[in-house]
Amino acid sequence: xNTTELIQQIRAKKSYLCVGLDTDIDRLPKHLGNDxxxxxxxxxxxxxxxxxxxxxxxxxxxxxxxxGAKGWEIMEETLxxxxxxxxxxxxxxxxxxxNTGKMYAKAFLKNMSFDSITVSPYMxxxxxxxxxxxxxxxxVLGLTSNKGSVDFQHLTTPNGALYEQVIEKVASWGNPNxxxxxxxATQAEKLKxxxxxxxxxxxxxxxxxxxxxxxxxxxxxxxxxxxxxxxxSSRGIIYASSGEDFAQRAGEEARKLQMEMSTYL
Amino acid sequence: xNTTELIQQIRAKKSYLCVGLDTDIDRLPKHLGNDxxxxxxxxxxxxxxxxxxxxxxxxxxxxxxxxGAKGWEIMEETLxxxxxxxxxxxxxxxxxxxNTGKMYAKAFLKNMSFDSITVSPYMxxxxxxxxxxxxxxxxVLGLTSNKGSVDFQHLTTPNGALYEQVIEKVASWGNPNxxxxxxxATQAEKLKxxxxxxxxxxxxxxxxxxxxxxxxxxxxxxxxxxxxxxxxSSRGIIYASSGEDFAQRAGEEARKLQMEMSTYL
Numbered sequence: 171x172n173t174t175e176l177i178q179q180i181r182a183k184k185s186y187l188c189v190g191l192d193t194d195i196d197r198l199p200k201h202l203g204n205d206x207x208x209x210x211x212x213x214x215x216x217x218x219x220x221x222x223x224x225x226x227x228x229x230x231x232x233x234x235x236x237x238g239a240k241g242w243e244i245m246e247e248t249l250x251x252x253x254x255x256x257x258x259x260x261x262x263x264x265x266x267x268x269n270t271g272k273m274y275a276k277a278f279l280k281n282m283s284f285d286s287i288t289v290s291p292y293m294x295x296x297x298x299x300x301x302x303x304x305x306x307x308x309x310v311l312g313l314t315s316n317k318g319s320v321d322f323q324h325l326t327t328p329n330g331a332l333y334e335q336v337i338e339k340v341a342s343w344g345n346p347n348x349x350x351x352x353x354x355a356t357q358a359e360k361l362k363x364x365x366x367x368x369x370x371x372x373x374x375x376x377x378x379x380x381x382x383x384x385x386x387x388x389x390x391x392x393x394x395x396x397x398x399x400x401x402x403s404s405r406g407i408i409y410a411s412s413g414e415d416f417a418q419r420a421g422e423e424a425r426k427l428q429m430e431m432s433t434y435l
Numbered sequence: 436x437n438t439t440e441l442i443q444q445i446r447a448k449k450s451y452l453c454v455g456l457d458t459d460i461d462r463l464p465k466h467l468g469n470d471x472x473x474x475x476x477x478x479x480x481x482x483x484x485x486x487x488x489x490x491x492x493x494x495x496x497x498x499x500x501x502x503g504a505k506g507w508e509i510m511e512e513t514l515x516x517x518x519x520x521x522x523x524x525x526x527x528x529x530x531x532x533x534n535t536g537k538m539y540a541k542a543f544l545k546n547m548s549f550d551s552i553t554v555s556p557y558m559x560x561x562x563x564x565x566x567x568x569x570x571x572x573x574x575v576l577g578l579t580s581n582k583g584s585v586d587f588q589h590l591t592t593p594n595g596a597l598y599e600q601v602i603e604k605v606a607s608w609g610n611p612n613x614x615x616x617x618x619x620a621t622q623a624e625k626l627k628x629x630x631x632x633x634x635x636x637x638x639x640x641x642x643x644x645x646x647x648x649x650x651x652x653x654x655x656x657x658x659x660x661x662x663x664x665x666x667x668s669s670r671g672i673i674y675a676s677s678g679e680d681f682a683q684r685a686g687e688e689a690r691k692l693q694m695e696m697s698t699y700l
Contacts, residue, residue, distance in 0.1 A: 232538035242504035267581040273497035294583020316532040318559020
């Protein structure tokens with residue numbers, strides 16, 4: 171799925187919800203057992219219960235890599251469960267140069283067919299460009315939602331804070347169709363300013379809910395004429411219940427967010 | 436292996452050579468065939484031919500991830516081939532927060548038992564600290580060897596260039612035993628200055644040889660009383676020959692570098 175199709179889905183579903191499949195075996199409902207393969211069963215039920223309300227799924231690669239080769243199998247199986255009508259994100263935060271960058275891009279965007287991947291910008295242009303070669307989307311870290319974002323992202327540079335420089339410069343290497351930016355939901359007050367730098371780009375917003383970000387603030391400051399937002403919720407949806415009704419409850423939480431989103435669109 | 440044992444090995448072998456196992460199936464000698472499992476056979480021969488001259492092996496995870504689950508198996512098998520007397524690096528350039536960071540650390544430092552992992556600093560302190568929890572080593576990107584390093588790493592901040600700020604601040608989160616920094620060999624003229632910021636830390640130096648960095652310049656500017664350098668060579672060693680003598684030629688190239696290193700120590 172490309173950005174144009176994503177915009178169509180957002181309009182059709184009146185939703186810009188991204189569900190984060192940060193699936194942790196220690197948090198699975200007891201009745202699913204604790205074998206690694208239960209992760210796929212869990213993800214399948216979550217996707218089925220939420221896909222009418224969500225336009226996007228984000229797979230957090232760390233949660234799968236911890237199981238080594240088996241974990242990669244599970245990640246690939248999970249990706250296959252996601253309907254073609256939803257945009258997929260490999261939340262992998264890769265970034266390396268030359269041949270190495272090309273191989274990460276090939277692994278996620280070609281071999282596994284994710285629609286997009288999150289990318290760390292520290293190494294500069296030749297670490298981002300390999301992810302633009304597949305007519306897919308590089309989602310580059312701009313301003314993150316964590317406490318440590320103040321350490322470097324807010325440092326003053328000759329043209330504003332580092333994160334502003336990063337967003338402005340990185341945006342010039344691609345276009346709003348092949349590039350998005352990660353902006354943490356806890357940074358809602360900065361969203362207006364970021365919108366003035368990248369009025370047309372999609373912003374992937376983690377941190378609503380469990381990390382304390384407000385959907386209302388994010389939407390009021392971040393929406394553009396094509397929506398331009400993907401708001402991620404992981405734990406608030408997938409762990410809404412730890413009982414046998416986990417999927418139903420996940421669906422209800424997704425629906426609540428979709429309903430609220432429809433009022434902002 | 437920890438940093439103290441690494442220093443002992445450096446003294447014993449008179450070497451600070453790190454061999455980069457950036458093994459690309461398209462560059463394997465013809466007689467090994469082109470099945471993915473040939474990568475392990477190739478790596479085995481390279482390790483056997485070079486381990487008397489090298490103190491360290493660096494596995495570039497991108498080259499393995501491109502084969503999905505099978506690639507992770509091969510990466511784990513490759514790690515098992517490396518003798519305990521050599522320090523191991525997962526060149527994975529990971530970096531994420533909270534639970535996600537912890538899972539990356541667990542995947543590489545606990546489950547796979549790498550001695551260290553390369554880490555991207557953009558997200559700040561809470562993205563680096565999870566890698567310090569295993570009594571192993573986080574090798575944080577400081578100043579990289581690629582063209583794109585000028586895009587952000589050289590930006591002026593109130594306390595010097597961004598890379599100087601990164602190295603200074605990150606160093607304060609750990610110590611020379613659980614932290615190293617990546618500094619590209621093409622940045623030899625900056626090494627003296629970086630040494631003044633982190634006099635005791637090990638620096639991992641990629642870019643000697645194929646990327647144009649000079650071992651002499653790097654050594655003159657970067658060595659400290661415990662050596663303090665790991666100089667990586669990948670293509671110059673592992674692809675020294677594309678014939679049946681590939682391992683022998685790799686050993687010869689490693690030996691040349693070790694001999695030169697012994698004169699600087």
